[in-house]
Amino acid sequence: DVVMTQSPLFLPVTLGQPASISCRSSQDLVYSDGNTYLNWFQQRPGQSPRRLIYEVSKRHFGVPDRFSGSGSGTDFTLKISRVEAEDVGVYYCMQGTHWPPITFGQGTRLEIK
Amino acid sequence: EVQLVESGGGLVQPGGSLRLSCAASGFTFSSYWMSWVRQAPGKGLEWVTNIKRDGSEKYYVDSVKGRFTVSRDNAKNSLYLHMSSLRADDTAVYYCARVDDGATLDYWGRGTLVTVSS
Numbered sequence: 001d002v003v004m005t006q007s008p009l010f011l012p013v014t015l016g017q018p019a020s021i022s023c024r025s026s027q028d029l030v031y032s033d034g035n036t037y038l039n040w041f042q043q044r045p046g047q048s049p050r051r052l053i054y055e056v057s058k059r060h061f062g063v064p065d066r067f068s069g070s071g072s073g074t075d076f077t078l079k080i081s082r083v084e085a086e087d088v089g090v091y092y093c094m095q096g097t098h099w100p101p102i103t104f105g106q107g108t109r110l111e112i113k
Numbered sequence: 114e115v116q117l118v119e120s121g122g123g124l125v126q127p128g129g130s131l132r133l134s135c136a137a138s139g140f141t142f143s144s145y146w147m148s149w150v151r152q153a154p155g156k157g158l159e160w161v162t163n164i165k166r167d168g169s170e171k172y173y174v175d176s177v178k179g180r181f182t183v184s185r186d187n188a189k190n191s192l193y194l195h196m197s198s199l200r201a202d203d204t205a206v207y208y209c210a211r212v213d214d215g216a217t218l219d220y221w222g223r224g225t226l227v228t229v230s231s
Contacts, residue, residue: 037215041158048208048221049150049158055215092158096216100172102148102160 002027002098006105012113019080021108023093028073037096040078044089115139115220117209122225135192135209143187146212149194151205199229
């Protein structure tokens with residue numbers, strides 16, 4: 001199974017400042033079709049997860065452009081250019097390249113300082 | 114608008130059974146794989162199962178194999194999860210999600226809570 005490792009697990013950020021979350025996979029996530037199926041999800045307190053980013057860097061419909069994804073192979077990053085209060089929650093990376101099983105990272109909790 | 118609404122959760126004793134349902138709307142249900150993902154209280158996300166568009170292929174996480182069965186009824190735009198031999202560690206919120214290309218989960222329901230306890 002592919003293990004997804006996120007860091008940090010806790011991320012205190014000042015409003016208006018940037019934030020960055022790392023996700024590393026135990027295997028290269030490039031699929032045989034050339035695509036890399038690495039996704040990022042946001043889970044706000046008391047809500048269900050929502051997709052932010054798919055295929056490393058493509059933003060889901062309606063996701064603000066302050067969210068961006070990057071990376072390749074086994075190393076990936078989610079960046080928020082300027083953190084807003086509504087960004088508080090837990091962020092998960094997920095791989096859909098080598099499944100079953102689909103696997104998630106442990107989650108990174110973002111809070112406002 | 115894509116909508117997924119789960120139901121069927123509740124309190125069940127260890128060893129018992131439960132069937133979850135997910136009602137889908139706002140898209141052509143039969144054109145998509147579907148998924149169940151769970152989240153134990155205060156924990157992270159765990160993928161449980163995927164089912165192909167026509168139900169001909171099903172995949173499960175090892176911990177539920179032989180105990181959980183996923184199914185769908187495309188005529189009713191509904192997804193199901195039949196859970197048996199339930200254990201305390203199956204306690205979780207169960208989410209229904211639509212599967213987009215590349216096994217990405219693009220839309221999620223609000224979830225239904227399953228509590229396994231005596």
